[in-house]
Amino acid sequence: MSKVVKTNALRLLDKAKISYEIKEYQYDEEHLGGEHIVSQVDMEAKDIFKTLVLKGDHDYLVCCIPVLEEIDLKKLAKLSHNKSVSMIHLKDLLQITGYLRGGCSPIGMKKKFDTYFDSSINECTKVALSAGKRGYQMIVDAKELMDYLNAIVGNVIKE
Structure with a gap:
């Protein structure tokens, strides 16, 4: 494995004294979806989360859900006390x-x-998320991550 690149996310974890592990994987512009990450990172899909950025009534919000799941915008709007939320433009x-x-x-x-997480994170010990660079996943303790982000947890994925 090549030398670990310190992304902003990793520097902040270091500063907070939160330990992490890096999983590097091959990516290309055509394969940025969750299935590709699951095939590259040696973890179960339920433990790998993707980060979505949305616009609420007044501000942006972040939602992390299992990588193969789909967000339920109505559930997130209710949890975040917005009339509606929508994905931002790429x-x-x-x-x-x-x-x-x-x-x-x-x-x-x-x-x-x-920041919001789907309630399925409560069943995870360690989770993988983007470390702030394509091809980099950081594996962190789920509870430490939730505490650090002061995240709100709720059911936000489609059934």
Whole structure:
């Protein structure tokens, strides 16, 4: 494995003294979906989370769900006390978060947004999320991550 690149997310975990492990994987522009990550990272799909950025009534919010699941916008709107929420346009992701698609981490965005996790995280000991760079997953203790992000947990995936 090559030398670990310290992304903003990893620097913040270091500063908070939260331990993590890095899983590097091969990616390409055509395969940024969850199935590809599951095939590359040696963890169960339920323990690998993707980071979604959405627009609520007044501000942006972040939601992390298992990588193969689909978000239920109505459930997230209710949990986040918004009338409605919608995914931001892909072209706006870098400007809003500082991250590219396929490398968006809930840690280290340009601004701190309210962060939500699907309740399935309560069944996880360790979770993998983007470390802020395509091809990098960070594996962290689920409870430590939730505490660090001051995350709100609820059922936000489609049945």
